Amino acid sequence: MLNYSTSEENYIKAIFHLQKDGTVTTNELAAELQTRPASITDMLKKLSGKKLVHYQAYHGFTLTAEGRKVALVIIRRHRLWEFFLAEKLKFSWEEVHEVAEDLEHVGSKKLIDKLDEFLGFPRFDPHGDPIPDANGKIETSKQICLTELPPNNSAIVCYVSDQSNEMLELLGHKKIAIGTKLEVKRKFSYDRSMEIKIRQKSPINISEQLAKNIFVKYGT
Amino acid sequence: MLNYSTSEENYIKAIFHLQKDGTVTTNELAAELQTRPASITDMLKKLSGKKLVHYQAYHGFTLTAEGRKVALVIIRRHRLWEFFLAEKLKFSWEEVHEVAEDLEHVGSKKLIDKLDEFLGFPRFDPHGDPIPDANGKIETSKQICLTELPPNNSAIVCYVSDQSNEMLELLGHKKIAIGTKLEVKRKFSYDRSMEIKIRQKSPINISEQLAKNIFVKYGT
DNA sequence: AAAATATTTTAGGTTTGTCTAAAAATAAAT
DNA sequence: ATTTATTTTTAGACAAACCTAAAATATTTT
Numbered sequence: 001m002l003n004y005s006t007s008e009e010n011y012i013k014a015i016f017h018l019q020k021d022g023t024v025t026t027n028e029l030a031a032e033l034q035t036r037p038a039s040i041t042d043m044l045k046k047l048s049g050k051k052l053v054h055y056q057a058y059h060g061f062t063l064t065a066e067g068r069k070v071a072l073v074i075i076r077r078h079r080l081w082e083f084f085l086a087e088k089l090k091f092s093w094e095e096v097h098e099v100a101e102d103l104e105h106v107g108s109k110k111l112i113d114k115l116d117e118f119l120g121f122p123r124f125d126p127h128g129d130p131i132p133d134a135n136g137k138i139e140t141s142k143q144i145c146l147t148e149l150p151p152n153n154s155a156i157v158c159y160v161s162d163q164s165n166e167m168l169e170l171l172g173h174k175k176i177a178i179g180t181k182l183e184v185k186r187k188f189s190y191d192r193s194m195e196i197k198i199r200q201k202s203p204i205n206i207s208e209q210l211a212k213n214i215f216v217k218y219g220t
Numbered sequence: 221m222l223n224y225s226t227s228e229e230n231y232i233k234a235i236f237h238l239q240k241d242g243t244v245t246t247n248e249l250a251a252e253l254q255t256r257p258a259s260i261t262d263m264l265k266k267l268s269g270k271k272l273v274h275y276q277a278y279h280g281f282t283l284t285a286e287g288r289k290v291a292l293v294i295i296r297r298h299r300l301w302e303f304f305l306a307e308k309l310k311f312s313w314e315e316v317h318e319v320a321e322d323l324e325h326v327g328s329k330k331l332i333d334k335l336d337e338f339l340g341f342p343r344f345d346p347h348g349d350p351i352p353d354a355n356g357k358i359e360t361s362k363q364i365c366l367t368e369l370p371p372n373n374s375a376i377v378c379y380v381s382d383q384s385n386e387m388l389e390l391l392g393h394k395k396i397a398i399g400t401k402l403e404v405k406r407k408f409s410y411d412r413s414m415e416i417k418i419r420q421k422s423p424i425n426i427s428e429q430l431a432k433n434i435f436v437k438y439g440t
Numbered sequence: 441a442a443a444a445t446a447t448t449t450t451a452g453g454t455t456t457g458t459c460t461a462a463a464a465a466t467a468a469a470t
Numbered sequence: 471a472t473t474t475a476t477t478t479t480t481a482g483a484c485a486a487a488c489c490t491a492a493a494a495t496a497t498t499t500t
Contacts, residue, residue, distance in 0.1 A: 089334040099328050106322040114309040
């Protein structure tokens, strides 16, 4: 059960992280994995054959239920190792990620479950990201207003309180929708407007009035 | 520094373990690594090119000084993880080896040195094998008489007390020399003779008188 | 010392995961 | 609605690490 190559695991994990807003495109994934679009297509066909992704040529892809389960196992491994490195081996927060990238591909389930127990079943890794439990259950952090999100934190849009046509038109123009992942870059005290970044796009400005009506959840 | 593939690392480690008595042959290594002789030749050429092994076609191979250094790093990683698994995660002795086989290929030096520190700089793994320190120094266990070696334990011949021609003739016939790795299979209480196994060869019988004059060290 | 046997190497092929360059499909701009 | 630009896929190659089958070399037996 659950026997995938390091490459396959990295693809699955990357799709999981990117698919927060809708389907993932070939170029997006290529950028994320530092590889070429042609390689993405190759691997996607393979993962599609294994029923881990829904894939329709030219139209992007998303994980299947099975693919999501696999992704959560890998994320569990990654975050437990990060916790271990920071908590037990006294690595700094910035250092843990890189080493965990390697450790996460060691597949023994028993190893991970025993590590989890040894660490006292932690629920968040050193970056504050939730750690899935042995059944793949993951803590969903509660939603907060976008105005409360501190700079340099990223979150996912989960609710919009004002659903007037004018509001939706503005959101559409700014390409913000339920599921969009964004990051606050700066806040301007003068008018309480903020600059946010969506994906690889260049930063855009949001008025306080708009931000007040957008609700987000922490998450990757 | 020190960036070898998992395969290369496994070859280096296996050669290190086998070369305890003289040069290693293609077939021996193929048996050890559960692979085909042709694959051994392929990889040996590669390792030879990287100056990790001395290799002369048709005449076996041994590690270079550099190769030995690499081997000790890998063995250090392996045994520290074994110690961690047994001591901290409460794995049983029989279980640790398999998981450590995977963990040993995670290359971060900092990870291993911090793990070493976290574990309190242990000097032996759960099987009693010595753990090389950060400089590659490895504890050599003290020598004992072959008669004191318990059944199913393996050791390496390190000294022969009686060096008469008759003794050496007998040792030559039985293919026992300094550096030979052997394992005690059975001990017969009737005449205190013992059955020992050398490498993949079929077991041979040793009289008490002979065993009394052979000294060995625990080791792999 | 020649023949028989065992070991090792070479030659050529496969799979995995990557690449480049060209073709096909989609999206954007006129 | 064409043309232009972008994105995605196909086609064909390559390196790593393995394989089988055949040839070359060593070793053992007669």
